[in-house]
Amino acid sequence: MGYHIVFIIGFTSCIYLLLILIYALYPYLRHSDLKKYINDDSFAMVTGSTDDIGKAVALELAKRGANIILHGRNEDKLHSVALEIKEQFPACRVVCINHDGTAVSDIDTAMVSHLNISILVNSVGVGPISPLAEFTDDKVFKTIRLNAMFPSQLTRKLLPQLNRQPSVILNVSSYAAIYPPPYLAVYAGTKAYNNAFSISLSRELENIEVISLITGSVNTGSNTKQITFMRPSAAVYAKYMLSVVGCGRKSIMPYWPHAIQQFLISLFPEKIVDFLTKKALKKELKPSA
Numbered sequence: 001m002g003y004h005i006v007f008i009i010g011f012t013s014c015i016y017l018l019l020i021l022i023y024a025l026y027p028y029l030r031h032s033d034l035k036k037y038i039n040d041d042s043f044a045m046v047t048g049s050t051d052d053i054g055k056a057v058a059l060e061l062a063k064r065g066a067n068i069i070l071h072g073r074n075e076d077k078l079h080s081v082a083l084e085i086k087e088q089f090p091a092c093r094v095v096c097i098n099h100d101g102t103a104v105s106d107i108d109t110a111m112v113s114h115l116n117i118s119i120l121v122n123s124v125g126v127g128p129i130s131p132l133a134e135f136t137d138d139k140v141f142k143t144i145r146l147n148a149m150f151p152s153q154l155t156r157k158l159l160p161q162l163n164r165q166p167s168v169i170l171n172v173s174s175y176a177a178i179y180p181p182p183y184l185a186v187y188a189g190t191k192a193y194n195n196a197f198s199i200s201l202s203r204e205l206e207n208i209e210v211i212s213l214i215t216g217s218v219n220t221g222s223n224t225k226q227i228t229f230m231r232p233s234a235a236v237y238a239k240y241m242l243s244v245v246g247c248g249r250k251s252i253m254p255y256w257p258h259a260i261q262q263f264l265i266s267l268f269p270e271k272i273v274d275f276l277t278k279k280a281l282k283k284e285l286k287p288s289a
């Protein structure tokens with residue numbers, strides 16, 4: 001009798017662990033549903049697309065047949081990314097919106113209001129590293145404005161267009177949203193906002209898929225440490241971002257090595273993780289003037 005009970009508990013635990021493993025691996029093993037959001041007339045809008053992750057996603061979307069709305073704050077850079085896309089994918093229609101996301105004035109989307117936008121990637125974001133006491137009011141305002149206010153207002157503005165057909169919104173959050181590191185308090189706060197905003201919207205909207213992308217380290221202009229397996233290039237990361245479309249998760253780390261890294265870190269005592277994180281981030285602090 002005792003033997004049977006131990007066997008049943010052991011067997012049930014194994015099945016339970018197997019189901020957890022299948023659930024964890026599923027988003028990374030399936031094919032992306034991105035295709036269902038792309039047709040000849042549909043557009044994908046990517047914010048902060050003049051460089052790095054935003055630019056890489058715009059190029060990847062153009063490669064997969066989407067027409068592109070580029071957003072940035074620098075006319076020359078917008079023009080040069082638009083040219084790059086047109087050279088590589090001549091059939092792609094490209095529209096540019098120049099707007100500084102930190103500005104108090106709202107973004108003007110009138111020039112794209114007639115377009116069928118079925119993909120919105122809220123990528124733009126900055127993460128200045130500094131003790132909070134050394135932040136100016138202006139820096140706090142601009143970081144919150146760009147990372148939180150801007151994507152919220154833009155998403156709200158584009159909802160009627162996104163609602164015209166099945167659509168997807170990808171919100172680029174950060175590992176800082178779930179493990180807020182020191183010296184990044186404002187950034188971590190805004191990235192937690194992106195994550196919560198995204199999850200709430202995914203529960204609210206019927207016709208629009210919404211996914212929060214918990215992003216680990218990616219080699220970009222704002223994170224210039226060298227490319228490694230754990231720190232992919234923006235181009236590689238962009239492919240993983242699009243691979244999770246349709247996976248059914250509200251919030252996910254699209255790059256699976258980041259997910260494994262996060263799992264392993266979660267096994268360590270918080271005090272040790274805090275100590276090592278603080279030591280690493282201290283090295284990145286710029287000496288105060």
Ligand SMILES: NC(=O)c1ccc[n+]([C@@H]2O[C@H](COP(=O)([O-])OP(=O)(O)OC[C@H]3O[C@@H](n4cnc5c(N)ncnc54)[C@H](OP(=O)(O)O)[C@@H]3O)[C@@H](O)[C@H]2O)c1
Pocket residue numbers: 047048049050051052053054071072073074077099100101102123124125126127146172173174175215216217218219220221222223234
């Ligand atoms: N890289 C990482 O390791 C990492 C990790 C976690 C999360 N993320 C998130 O991933 C997203 C993209 O990061 P990234 O590293 O690719 O950023 P990035 O290298 O700093 O590029 C940001 C892009 O946004 C544009 N931009 C910056 N400020 C702007 C403003 N005020 N108005 C309009 N456009 C502006 C930049 O344009 P300019 O060229 O004109 O500056 C550039 O095109 C961010 O949300 C970030 O929080 C990145």
